[in-house]
Amino acid sequence: MSDFEKRVLDLVRRIPRGRVTTYGHLARAAGSPSAARMVGYILNRQKFNPAIPAHRVVNRRGELTGRWHFETPDLMRRLLENEGVPVQDNRIPDFMQYLWIPPMPE
DNA sequence: CTACTGACTCAAT
DNA sequence: GATTGAGCCAGTA
Structure with a gap:
């Protein structure tokens, strides 16, 4: 497992509940x-x-492009809505409001 | 070894 | 806005 991969996974774990970030x-x-x-x-x-x-x-446009890789295509949307993130037409309306920007290294 | 494929993004047109 | 081409690089055939 590369350092890059480890750093990415570590960052994903830090995304707060009810927030999202981009690839x-x-x-x-x-x-x-x-x-x-x-x-x-x-x-x-x-x-x-x-x-x-x-x-x-x-x-980057707030679209749930990864939904097809979950167990069911609607699981991703359900998980987000459970956390208070609205999803409409496979997209998060006004998604900048929910964007969490990961901490940048020095 | 080469060729092709992506849970993507950006710049140019 | 939409479309196109390139960069990215690990995995698969």
């Missing part, structure tokens, strides 16, 4: 600004790890 922000904070695709890939391998709240990671 791009995670990639940047983990030290590889253009590796947004890798973030989704990493989450896919960890999707059975209950310690990783992967449903709190959306793309």
Whole structure:
């Protein structure tokens, strides 16, 4: 498991309940600004790890692009709504309001 | 070894 | 706005 992967997973674990962040922000904070695709890939391998709240990671427009990788396509939406994050048409309306920006390394 | 594929993003058009 | 092309890099065939 690469350092990048470990950093990404560590950051995902820190996303507060009821907040979301994006693949791009995670990639940047983990030290590889253009590796947004890798973030989704990493989450896919960890999707059975209950310690990783992967449903709190959306793309930069607030779309639930990862929903097809959950057990059922509506699970991601249900988990978010359970935390108070509204989802409409596979997207979080006014999603900037819920955005959590991961801490950047020095 | 090469080729293709993504839970993505950005800049240019 | 929409579309296109490129960068990213681990995994798979």
